[in-house]
Amino acid sequence: MILWGWAExxxxxxxxxxQFCPHCGEDxxxxxxxxxxxxxxxxxxGWVRHQAYQLVCPACEHGWIVNPDSARGxxxxxPIPFYQRHGWWVMLALAAIVAVAAGLRxxxx
Numbered sequence: 001m002i003l004w005g006w007a008e009x010x011x012x013x014x015x016x017x018x019q020f021c022p023h024c025g026e027d028x029x030x031x032x033x034x035x036x037x038x039x040x041x042x043x044x045x046g047w048v049r050h051q052a053y054q055l056v057c058p059a060c061e062h063g064w065i066v067n068p069d070s071a072r073g074x075x076x077x078x079p080i081p082f083y084q085r086h087g088w089w090v091m092l093a094l095a096a097i098v099a100v101a102a103g104l105r106x107x108x109x
Contacts, residue, residue: 006049008037011079017055023062030055030063032071038084045091046084 016029036051053071056063072078078085 003043004039004041006037006039008035010035013075013079015074019055019057021057021060021062023060024057028057028059030057032066032074034071034079036080038080040084040087041091044083045087047088048080048085051080 011034013032013034015032017032018027019030020027021030032053032055034051034053037049038046039049040046051068053066053068054063055066083090
């Protein structure tokens, strides 16, 4: 059985910025978060399908999309785990190793 699929995650960083919310009509502390979707194969070999850094009102969930480079500068690290970002490269490397090993075994036997 092949286990593959898609998932979405939201990561809240605890970074706040006071803004006026036009939807609520009041000042509140907007929170910085990352909402991203990824595909996966066996939950280990992943790839990011889409991502958006958002500054969001805690009351109504409305807000703005933030520049990714600016958001990463505030956070100071890459928030998406390696296996969800670049796991598919690992899968390709493993497949190449298996193919080479099978080819060498076939050639010597």
